[in-house]
Amino acid sequence: MFFPLSTLVVGAALRLLPAPPTTATLSGHLDHAPAGDTLRLAYGAHQGRQQLRAVLSPTGDFTVKVPDLQAGTPVDFYYARQHASLYLQPGDNVRMTLDFPAFDESLRFTGRGADANTYLAESLWQFEFGPGSAAARPQPTTTPAQMRQQADAFRQTRRAFLASYAKAHPLPADFQRAELLDMDLGWAVALLEYPGAYRSLAKQEPVLPATYFDFLQQLPLQQFDQYLGERGGKGNTAVMRFLSSYANRLAPGGLLSADPAEAPRHYALARADFGPNPASIDRAMSQFYLWKLDSSLDGVVAAYPTFRAHNRDSTAARTLRLLLRQQLAVREAMPAPAFELLDHTGKKVSLQDLRGKVVYLDFWGTWCKPCMQEMPASIELKKKFEGRDVAFVFISVGDKEDKWQKVLATERLTSPNSVHLRSPEGNDVANRYQVTGYPTYWLIGRDGRIITRIAPRPSAGPEAVAAINAALAG
Template identity: 55%
Template sequence: MFAAVQTPLVTSLASPTQNQPIVTVLSGHLDHAPAGDTVRLWYGNRQVKALLSIAGDFKMVIPGLGAATDASFSYARQRTRLYLSPGDQLHLTLDFGRFDETLKYTGRGAAANNYLAQMLWRFDAAHPDPGPEQQRTPTTTPAQMRSLTDAFRQRQRAFLATYAAEHPLAPTFQRQAALDIDLEWARLLLDYPAYHRYAAKQAAVLPATYYDFLQQLPRQQLNEQATREPVLRFLSAYGGRLLPDGPLPADPAEARRLYAIATADLGDHQARDWAMYQLLSFQLNDNVAAVVAAYPTFRAQNQDSTLARNLRQMLQAQLRLQPGQLAPAFTLLNHQGRPVSLRDFQGKVVYLDFWGTWCAPCRQEMPALTALARHFAGRDVVFISVAVNDPEDKWQRVLAAEQLTGLGQVQLRSPDSTMPSAYQVTAYPTYLLIGRDGRLRRVPAPRPAAGAETVAALEQALKE
């Protein structure tokens, strides 16, 4: 499953001393996996990588794990959730062609992770138990949607209860798993109005009590776990509750109104603050004036100064990326190992593309990007593609296989997120248009697949 992101109560295998830190290990065997890629594990803000052997084996020692935590394991565009505790000696096996179906764990920590794997397979990955998203239709009413989601939650709760009765799950993990079921239930209900508006081509008529389900969520747990992925996913969907009909108006009073709604729904603590932070962050690219208007309210109301500081920094950076501002300078190596700078193309129009070989939507745009380069061949337009967080060998193979180095296409690689961060890139692919004078013209620019719209934007930039 491409992605779209857990502690047993156990005793130590050996009593650690000050000179003998607890060691946490994840190993595994992947049958029929594609060769030549890297196994990756994310936990918190850390990443551990290991090469997959020709036989399909890997092993990684996980440093700095001081407490139980959610994690994410990925290989070759497949991904699954993990739950790791200090001292776990976890071993996974799977058949890559049936990744979610065959995923199994043994060793210390297996009980919680097998629960997560079975939940994914049973209720998400292949949908042997169809969920509300598979059952809803354009004619589904709010009452019917509530019935579907309630029944789905009950099936998930029953599975958790049965599994916990048969396997040694720690009470802390069971509470977290129960919360995740409730969060998915709430997310499905939050998504329904937007789905109906899109599928039925009209807004759903919601009863006045529709959003009362939010009062059933455990606020204390939400606040304690506000930065976990399942909670953040729910809080992201909550933005549809606050802005059901479109972008945030550039009116300070609107931010105060939304804060009042969020406080009534979620309380006045971290979950509310993260919900507002996500909502305003998502508005930054296309609606910066509204974020400017809302920021004083966010700063006054927010109880986490780190969030306020982060939003302020992103807002300041975005203001520097408005049309007419100078594009941030950069120098990166191209596919031949030569340094290339933005200033090298002064006097030409630059169509700047941020992508990755790991990004399926990016790869889907490549034929249209090549056609666009062919259309403007011989004119003062340069197409610069910056691959982000890609191993050089894999990047080079994709460039060669898809013939992406001709017709005015400049291929660069950013080994980390430093350069994309200067352009406030938070999603991939992202496209920008830079004029002959080095100033931003379109932020973001239309995608290559937009066809005539993109050609028109480039033609206009050539005239300016």
């Protein structure tokens, strides 16, 4: 067979071309970083999520090779409970520098691929962590109309920041598109969370106009899968937060009714928003009922037959069925799950040992900022019940013993009427109590039965005092 000379020459030239790079390099220097931790990168979406680990040198330097990248990829950087959102493309050689005590404001990038990462750092500092960021965000104590105006203005400010930065620095088109999608989701989340935030802050129900949720029509929800994609941790977090917040669209009052007729209404609203996209409706509804298990267990039980009839996602169905069964085992009036753990002095303490006392149970961790913010109020709450039959039991989850002991001492958290326990790695106490967020507060009666799994926080003040007094009188 005869091949023209030109074809042979082109074929030979193609064989000589180097393969496009698939590896990105991230290196850097962390000033004043605490020693003894492991630097970690996480990237990829869903079940294919990858993790890489590296050791920080004694001088604060590191280098990590990220292999097998096929396109621009969001990457999460972790070290010593600090986090940064990154973006790496095949062939990038990005260098990161920062001063650890001023992590967010000192974060800098140089090298190939620096522009997208610098944008992420500057955007987060301006709109999330910087000193003026809180005032710029929408304030949920306003009226619904004012909330909409503020949310619109905040989204437009973020869009303008991206456009201005992209004009001065080349940013990949897919990166810009993903950022705009995340801005849209953040805008929608702020508006979706408004009813619950207003209720919590103003201590009354907001009066929502009939058209309040029309903003959802501005999102391409009927093509919701474009929000998912292979966008990694940041994108997945934005999507999951949207789906969790979507609960306020379906149940603006917060709680689910135990009337089975409510579930078809939920599905009608979801179909109106997501259109003929059963996968998106399955995702939204399964997340909705999962999210409501803690606060509206009876409502989820009532809705479950409708969920089974409409749901096509077998994994979601299995997950909800399992968690529903577990939640029913720890509902009000049921015996609280038994546990036996070591306290801060090394003594074994079991729930049975506290029989005869009301137990105010706090699942927390030293790593949890909201948990630590509650501790001053917790100290004051304990003082109000000194000498009475109340045991304040704190179960620390996910803490190393030395850090836990140090925080107990420095924050002066111990007292005669409190019990401080630590649930070591592998212990399933939190799982048995179906703890899904921290801090979580329970009230357990003198007889060891659950009074409530959503006890008022210490910072609720009189409400927490009243709940404990009612438990003592029961």
